[in-house]
Amino acid sequence: xxxxxxxxxxxxxxxxxxxxxxxxxxxxxxxxxxxxxxxxxxxxxxxxxxxxxxxxxxxxxxxxxxxxxxxxxxxxxxxxxxxxxxxxxxxxxxxxxxxxxxxxxxxxxxxxxxxxxxxxxxxxxxxxxxxxxxxxxxxxxxxxxxxxxxxxxxxxxxxxxxxxxxxxxxxxxxxxxxxxxxxxxxxxxxxxxxxxxxxxxxxxxxxxxxxxxxxxxxxxxxxxxxxxxxxxxxxxxxxxxxxxxxxxxxxxxxxxxxxxxxxxxxxxxxxxxxxxxxxxxxxxxxxxxxxxxxxxxxxxxxxxxxxxxxxxxxxxxxxxxxxxxxxxxxxxxxxxxxxxxxxxxxxxxxxxxxxxxxxxxxxxxxxxxxxxxxxxxxxxxxxxxxxxxxxxxxxxxxxxxxxxxxxxxxxxxxxxxxxxxxxxxxxxxxxxxxxxxxxxxxxxxxxxxxxxxxxxxxxxxxxxxxxxxxxxxxxxxxxxxxxxxxxxxxxxxxxxxxxxxxxxxxxxxxxxxxxxxxxxxxxxxxxxxxxxxxxxxxxxxxxxxxxxxxxxxx
Numbered sequence: 001x002x003x004x005x006x007x008x009x010x011x012x013x014x015x016x017x018x019x020x021x022x023x024x025x026x027x028x029x030x031x032x033x034x035x036x037x038x039x040x041x042x043x044x045x046x047x048x049x050x051x052x053x054x055x056x057x058x059x060x061x062x063x064x065x066x067x068x069x070x071x072x073x074x075x076x077x078x079x080x081x082x083x084x085x086x087x088x089x090x091x092x093x094x095x096x097x098x099x100x101x102x103x104x105x106x107x108x109x110x111x112x113x114x115x116x117x118x119x120x121x122x123x124x125x126x127x128x129x130x131x132x133x134x135x136x137x138x139x140x141x142x143x144x145x146x147x148x149x150x151x152x153x154x155x156x157x158x159x160x161x162x163x164x165x166x167x168x169x170x171x172x173x174x175x176x177x178x179x180x181x182x183x184x185x186x187x188x189x190x191x192x193x194x195x196x197x198x199x200x201x202x203x204x205x206x207x208x209x210x211x212x213x214x215x216x217x218x219x220x221x222x223x224x225x226x227x228x229x230x231x232x233x234x235x236x237x238x239x240x241x242x243x244x245x246x247x248x249x250x251x252x253x254x255x256x257x258x259x260x261x262x263x264x265x266x267x268x269x270x271x272x273x274x275x276x277x278x279x280x281x282x283x284x285x286x287x288x289x290x291x292x293x294x295x296x297x298x299x300x301x302x303x304x305x306x307x308x309x310x311x312x313x314x315x316x317x318x319x320x321x322x323x324x325x326x327x328x329x330x331x332x333x334x335x336x337x338x339x340x341x342x343x344x345x346x347x348x349x350x351x352x353x354x355x356x357x358x359x360x361x362x363x364x365x366x367x368x369x370x371x372x373x374x375x376x377x378x379x380x381x382x383x384x385x386x387x388x389x390x391x392x393x394x395x396x397x398x399x400x401x402x403x404x405x406x407x408x409x410x411x412x413x414x415x416x417x418x419x420x421x422x423x424x425x426x427x428x429x430x431x432x433x434x435x436x437x438x439x440x441x442x443x444x445x446x447x448x449x450x451x452x453x454x455x456x457x458x459x460x461x462x463x464x465x466x467x468x469x470x471x472x473x474x475x476x477x478x479x480x481x482x483x484x485x486x487x488x489x490x491x492x493x494x495x496x497x498x499x500x501x502x503x504x505x506x507x508x509x510x511x512x513x514x515x516x517x518x519x520x521x522x523x524x525x526x527x528x529x530x531x532x533x534x535x536x537x538x539x540x541x542x543x544x545x546x547x548x549x550x551x552x553x554x
Contacts, residue, residue: 117506118158118165125155164498168507169485171346171467171494173378173437178421189416193405194397195230200404209419215426216385219352220369221361229387230409231373231419235345236264237410238370238386239307242341243268244410245368245388246305248395249339253303256295258287258319260312262343274305283535284462285317293327304328304338310360310369311347314487314529315460316467316494318347321360340366345384346494347464349376353431353438357464367392373418376437377425378497383418437497441466444504445495451508457515460533466495470511471530474518478510489521489530 127133128147137143164174193199195209213229232238243265246253255276257265269276277295280288287309296304308319321342328338342348342360348371351357360369368388373379398407429437445466452459458471472491473479484491493499493507523530 116165117503118162120162121155121159125158128152128155129159163483166482166503168482168493168499168503169491170483171372171375171496173374173376173496174498175496176378176380176425178380178424181417181421181424184420185417189420191231191414191416191419192412193400193403194408196228197405203416205416205419205423208423209416212385212419212422212426213387216369216371216387217362220348220387221359221363222387223362226390227362227387228390228393228408229385231414231422232370232384232386232409233411233415233418234374234382235262235343235370235372235384236267238345238372238384239264239341239343240268240271241386241410242343242368242370242388243274243305243307244272244396245392246339246341247272247274249367249392250303250305250337253305253339254299255305255307256292257307258285258309258312260285260314260317261307261309262313262345265307265343275302281312281317283532283537284460285312285315287319287324289320289323289327292324293331296327296333297331300331300333304333306338306340308340308342308360308366310342310344310351311465311467313345314467314485314490314492315469316347316462316465316492318351318358318462318464320358321364321366322358325364335365338365340368342366342369344369345372346375349434350438350441350466351464353435354442354464362389373422373425376434376496377422377429379418379421379425381415381418381421383415383422385422440497441495441499444499444501447501448493448495448499448504448508451504452511455508455512455515457511457520458530458533460538468493468495469533471533472521473511473514474521475514478514482507482510487529489524489528490533 121129128151133147134152135142135146137146167174187203189203189205190201191204191206191209192201195206195213198204198206209231212231213227216229217224217227232241239262243255246255253274255265255269255274256279257276258281259278260281261278266276266278268274279292279295282288292306306324308321308324310318312318321340324340344351344360348360348369351360360366362369368386370386371384373383373385374381393408396408400407445461445468448468449459449461452468452470460469461467469490469492472486472489473484478484479486479491482493484493486492521530525531
């Protein structure tokens, strides 16, 4: 086989010809008013303010825009009523490799995500994305029959538009517009090292990263100068960092988390060689509080590390933080003997904007919160934010002369583009825009639940959630087409800003066709997830609620 180096000149020639035929990069093409392109800093700010988007909702679903002078309502601080225990008899298990709930990645592109459903690719377009066509030749003869890169990318773009238009199963907001940031993709922006201690590498976005951290610290009521945080690669990295701090603060502690916890928490326990307990859950997905209390009482001689779920992966269940704190107080566990990390991948970003929701904040004795940035906010790359109490970070801090900074993060090199994109989204949306997105998700989730229930299918929705859980469709083709996330005999739809009522109507129509053609899913076993969807703990009925008059016999 010829050397790759011998082919370099030919490949370079092909690239030059292609570049000449394509002209200027289409990605950077956009129309900008002359007033904006020739602006002073003051007029640029005015132009940006005039074009600030308040939310990422599809235009067809938006309400009339609120006048800029209106301030969002003050969020009431009401403690939610604790859910009743179901006296589950499940035994407590030590951590095993099967604990936790998987959450596969989804590949997506945002453009057109809120519009109609895009047609599938033709057979010819699909062929251009086959392994044979996208391979990277290493020999001169391997180039025969391989399509041009531009042709491949054109088909790939259409594929992503199609997949994004029928994206229902995973919690990613595909409604965003970052065209103004395309200019910065040519730079290798790296926030290596600690976000607060600048390294010798000057191409970074630390000022934007620190602004993002300040925003979330304020959102979660963290006093100034008492917090530390950074922009992560995803929610999993935030959990890995939060659990690492817990382990460093309590080396002999036991990690307690529910069985419906995201798999990354138990991954952290495995990485850090921690003892961990997978606590049973109530039918709605919350941790079984009685089982948790019983297990902590058995191990009073060891510190308590608790992962509190602010929205579980499959059912979107929110563990009752106040009730967990009462358990610790009742058992006489002093503050210095427990550590609480909150996995808020999706809903910790939403909960502050839900009226009368319980407060999850650092005004309570918690130690860290991790949230995903690409989920509720929307971002073209996976990212997240983790915030913790500053004193805990000192336990992992190490000086690195090579960086002229300190090592406090999980990763060394860190994507500076992610911090810039998160900053841009937060600035453009603002508090009012985020709240409108959250209201859309919560209300549209109720619409989906009602449509599926009216269609005669088992369907549930937790109060503090936009995750609609339903019986798994029998037809796998429907599951793949709508990219539904499944667990045994149930599936779910996570309603995000790009999920519209028009798409929901089409989805439910196909669900009904599936039921009529293939029948309904039967419970996989006696205590399967589908059986738990039928529990009365959810309230009402799993098909249609039946409510009697006040004096009627029940």
